[in-house]
Amino acid sequence: MIAPAIAGRFFIYFLDLPHQFTLGGLTFQTFHVVMALCVLLSVSLIWMGGTLSLIVTDSLQGILFYPTLALIVGFIFWKFSWSNDIIPVMMDRVKGESFLNPYDIENLRDFNLFMLGVMVFTTVLHRASWIGGGSSCAARSPHEQKIAGLFGAWRGSLNVIFQILVAVVVIVLLNGTKFAGEAKAIRDGISVKAATELIRNDDLRNKVISDVRSMPRIPHVQGVDRPLSQSENLDTVYLDTVHKSLLQGKAPGNAPAENALFQQFRSIFHQMSMAISMRHLMPPGMMGVFCLLMILAMVSTDDGCLFSSAMTITQDVILPFLKKPLTPHQHIWLLRGVSLAIGILFLIGSSFLAQLDYINMFYVIMTMMWLGGCGPVMIFGLYSRFGTSAGAFTSLLSGMLLSIGGIFTQRNWADVVYPFLARMGWTESLGRFLELASRPLHPYVVWKMDPVKCPVNSYEMFAAIMLITLTLYVAVSKLTCREPFNMDRMLHRGIYNLDGENKSRENWSLRSVWRKLIGITPEYTKVDKGIAWAFFIYSFIYKFLLIFVAVVIWNQIFPWPAAWWGDYFLVTLLVIPGIVAIITAFWMTIGGIIDLRQMFRDLKARIINDLDNGMVSGHDSLADKQELEAAEKAQQDARGNKA
Numbered sequence: 001m002i003a004p005a006i007a008g009r010f011f012i013y014f015l016d017l018p019h020q021f022t023l024g025g026l027t028f029q030t031f032h033v034v035m036a037l038c039v040l041l042s043v044s045l046i047w048m049g050g051t052l053s054l055i056v057t058d059s060l061q062g063i064l065f066y067p068t069l070a071l072i073v074g075f076i077f078w079k080f081s082w083s084n085d086i087i088p089v090m091m092d093r094v095k096g097e098s099f100l101n102p103y104d105i106e107n108l109r110d111f112n113l114f115m116l117g118v119m120v121f122t123t124v125l126h127r128a129s130w131i132g133g134g135s136s137c138a139a140r141s142p143h144e145q146k147i148a149g150l151f152g153a154w155r156g157s158l159n160v161i162f163q164i165l166v167a168v169v170v171i172v173l174l175n176g177t178k179f180a181g182e183a184k185a186i187r188d189g190i191s192v193k194a195a196t197e198l199i200r201n202d203d204l205r206n207k208v209i210s211d212v213r214s215m216p217r218i219p220h221v222q223g224v225d226r227p228l229s230q231s232e233n234l235d236t237v238y239l240d241t242v243h244k245s246l247l248q249g250k251a252p253g254n255a256p257a258e259n260a261l262f263q264q265f266r267s268i269f270h271q272m273s274m275a276i277s278m279r280h281l282m283p284p285g286m287m288g289v290f291c292l293l294m295i296l297a298m299v300s301t302d303d304g305c306l307f308s309s310a311m312t313i314t315q316d317v318i319l320p321f322l323k324k325p326l327t328p329h330q331h332i333w334l335l336r337g338v339s340l341a342i343g344i345l346f347l348i349g350s351s352f353l354a355q356l357d358y359i360n361m362f363y364v365i366m367t368m369m370w371l372g373g374c375g376p377v378m379i380f381g382l383y384s385r386f387g388t389s390a391g392a393f394t395s396l397l398s399g400m401l402l403s404i405g406g407i408f409t410q411r412n413w414a415d416v417v418y419p420f421l422a423r424m425g426w427t428e429s430l431g432r433f434l435e436l437a438s439r440p441l442h443p444y445v446v447w448k449m450d451p452v453k454c455p456v457n458s459y460e461m462f463a464a465i466m467l468i469t470l471t472l473y474v475a476v477s478k479l480t481c482r483e484p485f486n487m488d489r490m491l492h493r494g495i496y497n498l499d500g501e502n503k504s505r506e507n508w509s510l511r512s513v514w515r516k517l518i519g520i521t522p523e524y525t526k527v528d529k530g531i532a533w534a535f536f537i538y539s540f541i542y543k544f545l546l547i548f549v550a551v552v553i554w555n556q557i558f559p560w561p562a563a564w565w566g567d568y569f570l571v572t573l574l575v576i577p578g579i580v581a582i583i584t585a586f587w588m589t590i591g592g593i594i595d596l597r598q599m600f601r602d603l604k605a606r607i608i609n610d611l612d613n614g615m616v617s618g619h620d621s622l623a624d625k626q627e628l629e630a631a632e633k634a635q636q637d638a639r640g641n642k643a
Contacts, residue, residue, distance in 0.1 A: 002366060003305060005350035007298045008035035009268070013190075013275040014291065019197050031197070035350055042303040043343040046310070047336050054303055055599070059592050061296040062155065066585035068293045069162050073578070075286050076165050080172060087566040089172045092222040094229040096443075099171070100565040103555060106443045109230060110457050114444040118463045125375035125466060128382060140602070143523040150535050155588065161577050164569075170277045175234055177221050182280055184217045187238050189276050194268045195242070198261060208245045215241060239266055252451050253422065259414035259452045267362075306346070310339040315614045325622065331613055365407055365458040372465040373399020376473035384477075385484035391477030399469040406461040413454040422451075431455075538580070547572050 008031050011017065017030050045053045080086055090099040096107030105112055139145035174183045191212040199205035218234050219225075228234065242265055246258045278290055314335050319326070326334065373395040380387040409417055421427045431449030434456075438447040447455040488494045518536045520529055551568070554560075560568070612623040 001346050001349035002362065003298075003302050003350075004035040004038050004346050005031075006271075007038045007294075007302070008032075008350070009272065010275050010294065011291075013193055013272045014279050014294075016279065019193075032347075032351060035347055038298060038302060039306075039343045039347055041299060042306050043339055045299070045303050046307050046339045050307065050332070050335060052603075054307060056596065057303065058300050059596055061300045063589050063592050064296060065293070066581060066588065068289055068296075069581070070585070071289050072286070072293070073161065073165060075282070076169055079281065080169065082566075082570055085176060085178070086168055086172050087563065088222040089176050090168070090566065091562050092175070092227050094227045097229055098562065100562050100569065101560070102565075103559065104562075107230075109446065110459075112444045114441065114463075115459045118459045121463070121466070122371070122375075125379065125470070126371055128378040129371055129374050141523075143521070143528075146519060147528055147531065150531055151588075153539075154535055154584065161574060161581060164573050166274065166278070169281065170274050173277050173281060174273065175220065175228065180217055180219065183234065186273070186276050186280055187235070188212060188215075189280075190269050190272050191238055191242065193276075194265050194272065198264055198268070199246075204246070204248070208242055211241050211245050212238065235269070239269065256415040256419045259418075260412075263414050263452055306339055306342055309342045310335055313342070314338050319613075319615050325611070325613060325615055328608075328610055328613070362458070364462050365403070365410060368403040368406065368458070368462050368465060369400050371399075372403045372462065373397070373469040373473075375466060376470045380473060380477065382490075385487060386477050386481045387473075387485065388477045388480045390480040391473045391475075394476045395469040395473035398472055399465055402465045402468065403461075406456075406458075406465070409456075410454045410458070414452050417454075418451050 011034050012019070012030055017034070019031065020027055020029050022028075045057055049056070087100075093099055094107075096104060098104035139148055173179050174186060176183075192209050195205050195208045195212070199208060215237065218237060220228075220234060226232075243252075243262045246262050246265075247255050248258070250258065252259060279287065282290060314331075318334065318338070376395045377387070377392045381392055418427070421430060427449055434447035434449065438445045445460060449455060489496045518532050520532055524532065547568075609623050609626075611626055612621070615622050
């Protein structure tokens with residue numbers, strides 16, 4: 001739901017659009033218009049062809065991504081020197097908050113080793129949690145879906161080049177000594193734009209803008225001045241100035257409305273630093289290339305979210321209540337209507353949801369309504385014999401309720417929750433409890449009472465909710481399981497195999513352990529095996545064993561200086577992935593065009609079954625049930641003829 005808001009605000013700040021405009025004597029908010037255009041583009045693609053449109057647009061986005069990425073990366077390396085511009089800025093950090101040395105990050109508050117641990121745990125628990133999202137179930141067979149997953153993981157592992165470079169460039173541009181003039185213009189631009197958007201009082205808005213513009217350029221020389229930190233950096237002066245102007249003489253503990261407004265300002269200030277920094281950095285031609293890349297990324301994300309939601313509501317909420325199956329024509333129009341309704345809901349939600357934290361944190365806490373409780377359902381519901389509906393509902397509902405409570409707490413901390421605690425006289429006692437509860441996880445988890453921001457961040461809430469729902473799912477399922485579930489029937493194995501694929505169960509052995517870990521099954525061709533082994537060698541042997549485990553052992557014996565880590569990240573995050581990306585660009589482009597043509601040929605020759613609409617009767621889809629009944633009838637006829 002927040003995706004249109006993020007996209008709309010990005011394009012307004014990146015393209016320097018006014019916050020409102022007049023047309024035909026009427027005044028329109030640019031934010032709402034841009035959001036509507038973003039949603040309209042995604043809904044239009046869904047209406048045109050559903051899953052097929054998503055496959056085509058995602059394929060084109062993938063084909064165009066690498067050449068566009070190459071242009072942007074080349075421009076960045078032409079503009080910045082890794083050793084002279086980037087490394088000095090990245091090394092200019094206080095002890096415990098390094099941007100380079102992973103052994104020196106114990107004082108980082110939000111993005112630290114605890115967050116990394118939660119992400120690793122989430123990767124395992126939620127491996128299947130987005131099944132059904134957009135075109136993720138569009139393969140012709142489970143085997144092709146596995147291969148598509150390999151390609152997706154391969155491509156996703158290379159996206160880090162773009163993410164790392166853009167993040168580093170923004171940090172260098174805002175903090176580098178030689179870019180002080182540009183940094184002043186960027187911070188002024190963000191502050192003025194954010195104040196114009198958020199502050200309704202004309203006098204207060206003008207005062208904030210005046211105070212910001214009157215600030216002198218902040219001199220900072222790497223290696224000479226005091227290193228920067230999370231609490232004291234070149235942004236701090238701007239944020240403190242704005243907060244002081246908003247308070248208008250009030251004490252921070254007695255200004256809930258002003259604190260809430262400042263929290264929004266601070267979030268937008270951090271969020272939009274990338275958009276405005278890239279606008280100041282890039283010449284017009286490169287701006288167009290970067291804007292194209294953002295549009296492609298937005299479309300491939302938004303239409304997938306919209307269509308996934310539309311499919312879920314249509315297939316799992318509406319169709320089960322219908323007395324008889326819909327015709328294909330009716331089914332398509334129902335999906336279109338639900339897609340449009342969800343698009344409107346996304347617009348309304350994006351208009352009213354206030355973002356009060358980093359995008360990553362906000363994304364985590366919003367998706368927590370689903371991810372908080374769905375992981376155990378997807379893992380044990382698909383791959384265990386004891387999972388029950390009671391355990392699933394317990395996990396999902398408890399995860400949703402806890403997540404909604406966390407969202408309310410974060411969303412209304414400054415203007416509702418903290419003032420309530422202060423009125424009840426609970427701030428000191430609760431603050432002591434939070435510090436005591438977080439002490440075993442110091443220094444990575446530190447909970448301190450704050451009148452502006454909730455002490456518990458999104459990842460910490462996420463971790464607690466996942467552990468609670470996992471425990472509840474297993475406990476309730478064990479208590480309510482009457483008999484083991486028929487896994488062969490669900491997985492179409494043995495007598496339930498209807499499509500002719502080899503789905504026999506394989507036993508573990510020393511000879512098969514590596515093949516099973518990589519995921520190779522009898523359906524794999526030689527090309528498929530080559531792809532699987534290549535990805536395994538790159539991701540496990542190279543990325544895990546060589547550049548992670550070996551480096552950890554080396555640093556236990558001889559700790560690296562910070563400069564070595566700069567060279568390490570240049571090679572492992574940019575040079576090697578860059579070479580792989582060049583190879584992948586040709587591979588994905590040629591293969592993508594060939595496979596798109598093959599897809600249209602296959603679609604032209606397909607046999608349509610109107611019952612294959614996703615509806616389930618008993619434990620079988622309508623299409624499978626028809627095939628089972630036909631197979632049983634054939635067996636009966638054969639026995640009758642034999643008799």
